[in-house]
Amino acid sequence: MQSLFSPFPPMNILPFGGEAILYENLFSNEESDTIYEHLVTTIRWKQEPIKMFGKMVMQPRLTACYGERSVAYSGITMEVQHWTEELLAIKGRVEEKAKMLFNSVLLNYYRDGNDSMGWHRDNERELGAQPVIASVSFGATRKFQLRTYKDKSDLVSVGLTPGSLLLMQGESQQVWEHSLPKTKHAGGRVNLTFRSIV
Ligand SMILES: O=C(O)CCC(=O)C(=O)O
Numbered sequence: 001m002q003s004l005f006s007p008f009p010p011m012n013i014l015p016f017g018g019e020a021i022l023y024e025n026l027f028s029n030e031e032s033d034t035i036y037e038h039l040v041t042t043i044r045w046k047q048e049p050i051k052m053f054g055k056m057v058m059q060p061r062l063t064a065c066y067g068e069r070s071v072a073y074s075g076i077t078m079e080v081q082h083w084t085e086e087l088l089a090i091k092g093r094v095e096e097k098a099k100m101l102f103n104s105v106l107l108n109y110y111r112d113g114n115d116s117m118g119w120h121r122d123n124e125r126e127l128g129a130q131p132v133i134a135s136v137s138f139g140a141t142r143k144f145q146l147r148t149y150k151d152k153s154d155l156v157s158v159g160l161t162p163g164s165l166l167l168m169q170g171e172s173q174q175v176w177e178h179s180l181p182k183t184k185h186a187g188g189r190v191n192l193t194f195r196s197i198v
């Protein structure tokens with residue numbers, strides 16, 4: 001049952017330039033364990049190449065795309081699968097908090113601490129001018145970083161725990177870039193970024 005007084009009220013972790021609002025416990029620990037196991041075993045994970053500095057290289061993680069629209073980034077357009085019951089249920093919980101609807105989700109499976117995601121912005125044209133990116137995490141806690149895109153001067157670092165939701169919105173994809181660095185000794189982690197693609 002949902003407690004009346006959440007022990008972790010949502011907080012904006014960005015000092016300026018849009019918002020990244022962290023909800024630490026959108027899903028309970030028990031729910032998160034079940035969802036993690038289910039996603040790892042049922043999602044059609046693939047390791048795919050992307051274009052980096054003009055060269056095709058394998059991404060250091062597994063990926064998948066589900067929903068009504070395919071996600072495009074780094075010179076590739078992902079193959080899109082139909083929503084599953086479980087993804088629709090997660091999407092419903094996220095939409096309730098975000099107060100908007102999403103039509104696509106990009107899933108990333110970081111098998112261990114060697115898997116990572118480099119600095120980037122989610123600012124593809126088809127996401128619109130001030131996109132809302134709803135990022136949900138399951139499995140191991142990993143460090144997520146944001147830094148100012150222009151001068152790389154400000155750095156914000158946060159551990160994304162299982163069951164957490166990070167809502168990036170407003171100017172955040174213009175002003176900030178983000179990454180998931182490699183780390184020593186991490187278990188598997190699955191991250192879902194829900195998006196609204198026109
Ligand atoms: O794994 C994460 O927390 C970040 C994922 C991400 O930035 C993306 O899918 O665009």
Ligand SMILES: [Fe+2]
Pocket residue numbers: 120121122178193
């Ligand atoms: Fe991203």
